[in-house]
Amino acid sequence: MDVTPHCGPRRVIGYWMSEKKSQKLNWSEFSKVCRKHGFELVKLNLNACLEDQGPFTVIIHKLTDIIASAVRNDIKAIKMLQHVENYIKSNPEVVIIDPVENVRKLLDRYRTYGVINDSDLHKIDVFTPPFVDLTSNDPAVNLETLKRSGVCFPFVCKPLVANGTDCHKMAIVFNEKGLKDCSPPCVAHSFVNHNAVLYKLFIVGNEYHIAERPSLKNFYPDPDRKTIHFDSHDVSKPDSSSSLSVMDDVETTEENQNVDPEKLKQIVSILHEELGMNLLGVDVVVENTTGRHAIIDINPYPGYDGYPDFFESLMRCIKNCIEHKTHQTIFPEQEQEDSGFETADSSDEKKRRTSPPMLGSKVYERRL
Numbered sequence: 001m002d003v004t005p006h007c008g009p010r011r012v013i014g015y016w017m018s019e020k021k022s023q024k025l026n027w028s029e030f031s032k033v034c035r036k037h038g039f040e041l042v043k044l045n046l047n048a049c050l051e052d053q054g055p056f057t058v059i060i061h062k063l064t065d066i067i068a069s070a071v072r073n074d075i076k077a078i079k080m081l082q083h084v085e086n087y088i089k090s091n092p093e094v095v096i097i098d099p100v101e102n103v104r105k106l107l108d109r110y111r112t113y114g115v116i117n118d119s120d121l122h123k124i125d126v127f128t129p130p131f132v133d134l135t136s137n138d139p140a141v142n143l144e145t146l147k148r149s150g151v152c153f154p155f156v157c158k159p160l161v162a163n164g165t166d167c168h169k170m171a172i173v174f175n176e177k178g179l180k181d182c183s184p185p186c187v188a189h190s191f192v193n194h195n196a197v198l199y200k201l202f203i204v205g206n207e208y209h210i211a212e213r214p215s216l217k218n219f220y221p222d223p224d225r226k227t228i229h230f231d232s233h234d235v236s237k238p239d240s241s242s243s244l245s246v247m248d249d250v251e252t253t254e255e256n257q258n259v260d261p262e263k264l265k266q267i268v269s270i271l272h273e274e275l276g277m278n279l280l281g282v283d284v285v286v287e288n289t290t291g292r293h294a295i296i297d298i299n300p301y302p303g304y305d306g307y308p309d310f311f312e313s314l315m316r317c318i319k320n321c322i323e324h325k326t327h328q329t330i331f332p333e334q335e336q337e338d339s340g341f342e343t344a345d346s347s348d349e350k351k352r353r354t355s356p357p358m359l360g361s362k363v364y365e366r367r368l
């Protein structure tokens, strides 16, 4: 443990997250940990210029809601984000956990699944189920789109944008008749049966914790079954007890496939590198018939519920990032001018991804 008082220049960690998130994490405790390690912890005022509040050694944030609102042209959110981005631009030495561009990418479910597809995860036989973005209100058009992309029934229909109002309202669609229940823009994600068990990988830099959670029970194609609508926040929280997680009597979990801790470790290392993110939640399920591991969701700066000694782990991560800061890769300016959510197919995504190898934190092109 580092208890040596810090004698050099003032080291300040600026942070921003919602009050709700601060309370959930018991964030005020973190200032004690910071002091112990020679840092000051200061909350950023995003309604004012950050230059007057700094200098900051590190900025740590959960700006997902603000980024998503800015994408929807909310003027207040755009201004708040500008204060952060201007500070980062004029203070390139500051460590950002995590780069706004990389977080932005994860707010688009279609892009997130595309990154998984394009990554090295296939080398360890880890996949995300077939997916496609549905942009039409015409069920016949959507049926063709699904067929072309290999998405089959049942599938989970998820809002394209992973943040904001209604982003957790999802549907399980069993047949062609159910296609009328898809409200674009959304992503259709083939359902993987996994005996109602989900593994949350909570990642902090190169450390992680695995938490087992309830999940949706097994579902099968059914020409007559009505679409099931659900709120994703009711399913896989530590205390969730959704009826959709109760396995049918006819099914047995005796043949449960085991989760492979070594594979989870490899997932952490590949995604940490691939996404250029330190604070990540990755949701993994194990396919019941094959034992293959599938990633069904990735979240920036998740809840870390049950993570042992989270603040000390975060402090190690911060110190590592400071140490490796000199390696940070920033994308050329013109890449960052683009805006708007991704709608192209995953082969386009592949072509577009021309990022240099990652050293430290990789900053992706801006798309959202």
Ligand SMILES: Nc1ncnc2c1ncn2[C@@H]1O[C@H](COP(=O)(O)OP(=O)(O)OP(=O)(O)O)[C@@H](O)[C@H]1O
Residues within 6 Å of the ligand: 129, 156, 158, 162, 167, 168, 189, 190, 191, 192, 193, 198, 214, 215, 216, 232, 233, 235, 236, 283, 296, 297, 299
């Ligand atoms: N492809 C899939 N196959 C099987 N089950 C799935 C699939 N996608 C999602 N689920 C189930 O639906 C739940 C919610 O999905 P998902 O994690 O994508 O929602 P979310 O809104 O992004 O959740 P979070 O609260 O973590 O942000 C999962 O916990 C899992 O039980």
Ligand SMILES: O=P(O)(O)O[C@H]1[C@H](O)[C@H](O)[C@H](OP(=O)(O)O)[C@@H](OP(=O)(O)O)[C@@H]1O
Residues within 6 Å of the ligand: 020, 021, 024, 062, 064, 065, 162, 163, 200, 236, 237, 238, 281, 299, 300, 301, 302, 303, 304, 305
């Ligand atoms: O159970 P977890 O930690 O995965 O729950 C997360 C959830 O997955 C999302 O990351 C939430 O973020 P938003 O989608 O931005 O709401 C987290 O909410 P937060 O208030 O902790 O940021 C959940 O904790």
